[in-house]
Amino acid sequence: MRLIVRRTRLIGDQAELWPDRRYHNVATNRTVPMLTTDIDHRDHANSAWTVIAALAHNLARWATLIGTPTAPVQTAEVRRRHLLHIPGPMTRTSRRWTLRLPARWPWKTDLTTVLDAIRALPARA
Secondary structure (H helix, E strand, O other): OEEEEEEEEOOOHHHHHOOOEEEEEEEEOOOOOHHHHHHHHHHHHHHHHHHHHHHHHHHHHHHHHHHOOOOOOOOHHHHHHHHHOOOOOEEEEOOEEEEOOOOOOOOHHHHHHHHHHHHOOOOOO
């Protein structure tokens, strides 16, 4: 095993937030040169990020299709604003989680409709 540590310094506006250097570690048992290993590691990280982003998009899309099948197709930005950017805290009382939504939040009915439709789906064994 060998440990490769890449040290970088941010530039631009983010450098004011984090003036220190950032360290990125890679543990590997490959015997190829360090630069090749670093490039492969970055490619793998970008691929993983792309897969996670696609999964999140597909889950949000399916949630809207299951919850509101007759509604017009929404863009990803509108879907995020209506279903994922929820302006309410999660509270826990008596071992039960509760989402406290504002009374005048305009997309409260959309969210509750989607959640009720998903909860009504039959469980698969």
